[in-house]
Amino acid sequence: MATSAVCSTTVLAQGVPVDTTSTTVPVDTTGTTTTTTTTVPQVSTTVVKPKPKVLKGKDVKVVYKVKTTDPVVFITIDDGSTVTPSLAKYLDRNKIPVTTFAVSVMLWKHREWFRDRKYMTFENHTWNHAHMTLVSAAQRKHEVCGASQVARNVAKESPMYFRPPGGSFNSKVINTVAKCGMKYLVMWNVEADGGVVRMAGRGKLGPGDIILMHYLPSLERSLVHLMEQIKRNGLKPALLRDYLT
Numbered sequence: 001m002a003t004s005a006v007c008s009t010t011v012l013a014q015g016v017p018v019d020t021t022s023t024t025v026p027v028d029t030t031g032t033t034t035t036t037t038t039t040v041p042q043v044s045t046t047v048v049k050p051k052p053k054v055l056k057g058k059d060v061k062v063v064y065k066v067k068t069t070d071p072v073v074f075i076t077i078d079d080g081s082t083v084t085p086s087l088a089k090y091l092d093r094n095k096i097p098v099t100t101f102a103v104s105v106m107l108w109k110h111r112e113w114f115r116d117r118k119y120m121t122f123e124n125h126t127w128n129h130a131h132m133t134l135v136s137a138a139q140r141k142h143e144v145c146g147a148s149q150v151a152r153n154v155a156k157e158s159p160m161y162f163r164p165p166g167g168s169f170n171s172k173v174i175n176t177v178a179k180c181g182m183k184y185l186v187m188w189n190v191e192a193d194g195g196v197v198r199m200a201g202r203g204k205l206g207p208g209d210i211i212l213m214h215y216l217p218s219l220e221r222s223l224v225h226l227m228e229q230i231k232r233n234g235l236k237p238a239l240l241r242d243y244l245t
């Protein structure tokens with residue numbers, strides 16, 4: 001005599017099959033058949049989302065120049081507080097990709113201007129330009145995590161990069177950058193304010209250069225000059241987010 005037990009399975013999000021039905025097990029003891037029933041509780045099939053990875057200081061990469069052979073350079077513009085309709089027109093007309101590291105106070109004050117820029121991303125340069133190696137742990141966290149929150153409010157997405165004011169950082173700053181969810185601390189290897197391109201002893205720009213500028217009244221003039229040099233060197237500007245992911 002054979003009694004077959006019917007077994008159905010449900011596959012969980014993790015791919016582990018689990019028996020969810022009653023299983024009837026025949027037990028022949030006295031010539032008659034008795035049955036016992038074991039009930040396995042139903043298992044929820046709700047998809048379990050993996051926990052987001054918590055970054056540690058060791059996950060943060062410090063970058064002065066992007067490793068690439070593509071003929072691209074990266075224009076990054078930090079604090080300063082001057083944005084104008086003329087600058088907007090110049091950036092938009094020439095579709096210049098810009099990685100902006102504005103401090104929160106400026107980003108929020110000019111949020112309408114910044115939100116209108118199509119070829120720009122918004123990264124983290126602290127809340128109020130504090131000297132990051134001299135502040136308390138609490139202020140350090142506020143300067144970094146607080147600035148990311150402001151950028152999210154303005155641009156609806158989180159910054160991916162942190163740039164320390166004055167380029168000043170240590171391991172505590174790096175740990176805070178990780179805690180606030182960013183895995184790159186982005187420095188620079190070229191400066192281009194005031195219509196002068198400074199390349200630390202080199203004669204021309206090269207692939208992967210990260211160029212530092214500021215939102216100064218002279219920015220548009222500096223950009224015109226820089227763009228001429230970028231073209232002359234056979235390069236074009238690109239967004240960091242297309243290279244550092």
Ligand SMILES: [Zn+2]
Nearest residue numbers: 078079165166
């Ligand atoms: Zn700065």
